[in-house]
Amino acid sequence: MKRKSDQTLPTVEPAAGNGILNRRIFLEGALVAGATGAGLASAAAEPLPVPPWMKVPGANFAPYGQPSQFESKVVRAIAPPANPATQGIGTARTPLHLLEGMMTPSGLHFERSHSGIPNIDPDQHRLVIHGLVKQPLVFTLEALSRYPMTSRIAFVECAGNSGALNAPQPQALNVPAIHGLLSCSEWTGVKLSTLLDEAGVEPSARWLIAEGADSASMSRSVPLAKAMDDALICIYQNGEHVRPSNGYPVRLLLPGFEGNMNVKWLRRLKLTAEPAMTKDETSKYTVLLKDEKAWQFVFPLEVKSVITRPSPGLALKGPGFYEISGLAWSGNGSIRQVEVSADGGQSWAPAALSGPILPKAPVRFRTPWQWNGGPVVLQSRATDDTGMVQPSRAAFIAERGLRGQYHFNAIQSWRIDEKGEAANVYA
Amino acid sequence: MSMLKHLAAGAAVIALTATAWAQTPQTPKFGQPIAPADLAPWDISIGPDGAGLPPGRGTAAQGEAIYAAKCQACHGEKAAGRPNDALVGGKGSLEAGKTPQKTVGSYWPYATTLFDYIRRAMPFQDSKSLTNDEVYAVSAYILNLNEIIGKDDVLDAQSLPKVRMPNRDGFIPFPRSPK
Numbered sequence: 001m002k003r004k005s006d007q008t009l010p011t012v013e014p015a016a017g018n019g020i021l022n023r024r025i026f027l028e029g030a031l032v033a034g035a036t037g038a039g040l041a042s043a044a045a046e047p048l049p050v051p052p053w054m055k056v057p058g059a060n061f062a063p064y065g066q067p068s069q070f071e072s073k074v075v076r077a078i079a080p081p082a083n084p085a086t087q088g089i090g091t092a093r094t095p096l097h098l099l100e101g102m103m104t105p106s107g108l109h110f111e112r113s114h115s116g117i118p119n120i121d122p123d124q125h126r127l128v129i130h131g132l133v134k135q136p137l138v139f140t141l142e143a144l145s146r147y148p149m150t151s152r153i154a155f156v157e158c159a160g161n162s163g164a165l166n167a168p169q170p171q172a173l174n175v176p177a178i179h180g181l182l183s184c185s186e187w188t189g190v191k192l193s194t195l196l197d198e199a200g201v202e203p204s205a206r207w208l209i210a211e212g213a214d215s216a217s218m219s220r221s222v223p224l225a226k227a228m229d230d231a232l233i234c235i236y237q238n239g240e241h242v243r244p245s246n247g248y249p250v251r252l253l254l255p256g257f258e259g260n261m262n263v264k265w266l267r268r269l270k271l272t273a274e275p276a277m278t279k280d281e282t283s284k285y286t287v288l289l290k291d292e293k294a295w296q297f298v299f300p301l302e303v304k305s306v307i308t309r310p311s312p313g314l315a316l317k318g319p320g321f322y323e324i325s326g327l328a329w330s331g332n333g334s335i336r337q338v339e340v341s342a343d344g345g346q347s348w349a350p351a352a353l354s355g356p357i358l359p360k361a362p363v364r365f366r367t368p369w370q371w372n373g374g375p376v377v378l379q380s381r382a383t384d385d386t387g388m389v390q391p392s393r394a395a396f397i398a399e400r401g402l403r404g405q406y407h408f409n410a411i412q413s414w415r416i417d418e419k420g421e422a423a424n425v426y427a
Numbered sequence: 428m429s430m431l432k433h434l435a436a437g438a439a440v441i442a443l444t445a446t447a448w449a450q451t452p453q454t455p456k457f458g459q460p461i462a463p464a465d466l467a468p469w470d471i472s473i474g475p476d477g478a479g480l481p482p483g484r485g486t487a488a489q490g491e492a493i494y495a496a497k498c499q500a501c502h503g504e505k506a507a508g509r510p511n512d513a514l515v516g517g518k519g520s521l522e523a524g525k526t527p528q529k530t531v532g533s534y535w536p537y538a539t540t541l542f543d544y545i546r547r548a549m550p551f552q553d554s555k556s557l558t559n560d561e562v563y564a565v566s567a568y569i570l571n572l573n574e575i576i577g578k579d580d581v582l583d584a585q586s587l588p589k590v591r592m593p594n595r596d597g598f599i600p601f602p603r604s605p606k
Contacts, residue, residue: 086511279544294599295600298604302603
């Protein structure tokens with residue numbers, strides 16, 4: 001099909017500075033009329049040959065499907081360990097800039113581990129609930145699998161995600177290097193409240209200590225109120241058993257709470273009156289402020305968004321029409337609005353949100369954009385249904401400084417230069 | 428009332444029972460009861476009040492050799508760090524405007540956490556291999572390097588929770604915690 005450059009198309013008025021267009025063009029099917037002349041489609045295409053793969057039978061069936069060999073670059077980013085003798089401490093980051101929609105393929109879900117991935121035989125794994133309960137209980141995987149199941153789509157985000165933006169000067173990093181400790185799956189399992197009711201929680205219990213079966217027995221204290229609210233003992237991730245790197249055979253899901261608390265390889269839940277003050281809730285995962293004080297027990301990941309395309313490494317190919325695409329999420333609820341700016345926050349226009357819009361799940365947002373080829377600064381700003389607005393970098397720093405390390409959620413700025421290259425900047 | 432008892436109640440009440448079942452749904456009970464003594468080997472949690480600390484004892488003097496043999500390769504001579512985390516130093520670095528050096532001495536609020544973490548997670552290549560005496564001794568060595576306890580002070584279940592960490596009051600609640 002050939003599009004003529006002189007075809008009459010409805011004109012779309014800009015919705016904000018530097019070429020941000022009205023999101024309604026997605027709804028009304030209107031196209032962009034030549035603000036900067038012809039687009040990619042204006043030159044006539046070459047004649048079409050019949051490709052060789054249409055002349056021979058294709059490959060046979062595979063027991064477990066793999067991505068196309070041409071997508072081999074869509075993989076997690078893994079930094080070399082600081083100490084080769086202690087492999088398994090570190091991260092594998094989701095390539096968010098190369099993905100679309102809201103879900104993360106299980107093999108690309110980010111990983112943060114403190115002592116490697118244990119190789120757990122599910123038949124030998126046990127989950128224990130004890131402490132301030134009327135009856136301590138042991139659950140096999142087979143037993144857990146017999147309870148009524150609940151499924152929900154939820155993000156998991158490491159509290160250290162986006163921590164690179166605490167650097168005083170902007171680092172030359174791309175989306176996965178800055179924001180790749182965020183992923184989203186459909187999780188299926190047993191409501192923790194069901195199991196706690198069975199054990200019989202004593203009135204004096206206020207917390208539970210969740211512990212993994214990894215080499216470090218990673219453990220965190222969780223408020224009982226959260227455990228009784230929406231905590232899930234997950235057996236399945238995106239329809240199949242939870243991946244080893246995400247906690248096989250069973251993990252804790254605390255929707256919206258910092259990733260570290262969603263204990264993988266869950267083996268024990270001990271109900272207590274007070275938190276345990278474990279290593280990962282005192283020496284780590286606390287937010288040091290401008291003075292000597294640090295916030296402790298910072299559980300929900302507050303409202304945040306990031307433009308994943310365009311972004312560093314995904315250069316624009318000349319002036320014209322582009323879709324700005326990104327993710328927005330909040331650990332406190334659902335995303336109500338995402339606004340996009342191309343002039344460093346001077347003017348904003350609302351983005352289109354691709355449903356479903358679910359609480360504590362990322363939302364894909366999209367904004368049509370006519371790039372005129374000049375330098376611009378792209379930003380996105382999310383608002384959740386509690387009314388909380390993603391802070392500017394200045395507002396974020398004013399509240400807590402840049403020593404917090406964890407829970408960074410200020411607005412990300414991408415500068416696009418005349419060549420179409422994107423870079424992390426502070427604006 | 429259990430489902431089995433309902434079934435035994437007889438045909439005359441089947442209709443009534445079905446109604447009651449629908450109105451008061453019960454979840455299945457597939458957890459196996461276990462006596463606290465039988466799960467004791469799994470219960471390695473230690474509270475900041477010292478609850479859960481096992482018998483045993485150790486001093487910094489005893490811990491020095493254990494540290495050199497099992498910890499120093501990662502945490503450096505005298506726990507100064509490199510290639511992994513420094514466990515000593517950073518005093519005063521939390522002050523406004525400074526670059527924080529978070530170590531056991533400068534940042535950790537509870538000494539019980541040190542014992543708990545070493546016992547469950549260290550040494551990295553062979554976790555849970557130290558005896559309780561060794562964990563007390565290595566904990567004492569690190570606390571002594573931080574000038575928090577003396578070289579011959581005995582750490583045990585009674586004395587460890589009484590150790591006052593320099594940053595004990597350094598933490599405040601997050602102001603926007605969910606109710």
